[in-house]
Amino acid sequence: MGQNRAVWRSNSGRLHETELMVPIADGADAPPGGRLAALAGELGRSDREWAILAEGNCSLLTESGDVHVKASGAEMGTATSADFVELPLSELLSLIDDDVAGDDDVRRVFDAVAERSVGRRPSVESLLHAVCLEQPGVTVVGHTHPVPVNAILCSSQPTLLTDGALFPDQIVVLGTSPLLVPYVDPGLRLAQEVRRMLRERTDGVPRVIYLQNHGMFALGSSETEVLQITQMAVKVASVLIGAASVGTPVFLDPAEAARIHTRPDELLRRDALANRPNASDVRATPENTL
Numbered sequence: 001m002g003q004n005r006a007v008w009r010s011n012s013g014r015l016h017e018t019e020l021m022v023p024i025a026d027g028a029d030a031p032p033g034g035r036l037a038a039l040a041g042e043l044g045r046s047d048r049e050w051a052i053l054a055e056g057n058c059s060l061l062t063e064s065g066d067v068h069v070k071a072s073g074a075e076m077g078t079a080t081s082a083d084f085v086e087l088p089l090s091e092l093l094s095l096i097d098d099d100v101a102g103d104d105d106v107r108r109v110f111d112a113v114a115e116r117s118v119g120r121r122p123s124v125e126s127l128l129h130a131v132c133l134e135q136p137g138v139t140v141v142g143h144t145h146p147v148p149v150n151a152i153l154c155s156s157q158p159t160l161l162t163d164g165a166l167f168p169d170q171i172v173v174l175g176t177s178p179l180l181v182p183y184v185d186p187g188l189r190l191a192q193e194v195r196r197m198l199r200e201r202t203d204g205v206p207r208v209i210y211l212q213n214h215g216m217f218a219l220g221s222s223e224t225e226v227l228q229i230t231q232m233a234v235k236v237a238s239v240l241i242g243a244a245s246v247g248t249p250v251f252l253d254p255a256e257a258a259r260i261h262t263r264p265d266e267l268l269r270r271d272a273l274a275n276r277p278n279a280s281d282v283r284a285t286p287e288n289t290l
């Protein structure tokens with residue numbers, strides 16, 4: 001984990017130095033708390049402004065069906081493995097399934113977690129993490145409030161983030177069908193609404209979920225993928241803001257976007273980005289298949 005620097009020469013012959021993000025050590029073998037602390041450290045890096053103070057959270061799903069998620073109040077940038085709590089995915093999903101459940105029921109479940117986790121309670125957004133971790137192929141989730149993304153989500157034109165694709169790499173990393181969710185009070189109702197919207201979708205699992213007037217969720221199969229999705233969403237938002245300042249953003253033709261989304265060389269590039277050994281490991285969800 002951490003930063004590295006690359007030296008490169010531009011067309012003018014000048015040498016430049018660029019900060020690179022080194023992929024953090026993904027690995028199901030490592031303890032979940034350590035994996036999440038490393039991811040939180042990247043998502044909460046102060047120079048990025050993706051999540052400040054106690055904003056944001058991240059989670060992962062173990063093979064045994066347990067969710068590890070950031071405890072309420074912990075700061076992403078300085079989180080340690082002690083800042084994450086564990087509870088069964090099924091427990092969170094049964095709360096979401098219960099149409100008559102309310103804040104008291106959530107409190108009861110979270111109090112029980114606090115009792116066995118030296119007083120640490122799951123973040124209120126744990127319920128939405130559960131909805132994301134329930135999706136096929138999703139095992140790591142990162143939630144942030146990046147400044148450029150929120151600038152658009154808090155504007156009169158939040159659909160700019162989901163109306164189309166601006167450039168090929170956006171499609172490689174974010175896919176072609178991100179989900180935009182209207183503002184709902186964070187907690188049980190928001191989790192239920194996102195779950196309903198995901199069930200109604202016909203175009204597979206989104207890699208990114210944008211929450212109006214709130215922030216974004218990156219859905220990945222590794223910590224590296226969650227970081228890359230967040231990085232790319234931030235770049236897309238910054239480019240949109242730039243494009244809107246000089247004119248009107250122009251999206252790629254949908255047929256061109258679809259072609260990039262399914263081109264074998266782009267699938268291989270996506271695979272290489274995610275550090276996977278070969279293309280056959282690409283998630284078998286409609287969003288990722290040819």
Ligand SMILES: [Zn+2]
Pocket residue numbers: 056125143144145214215
């Ligand atoms: Zn949030």
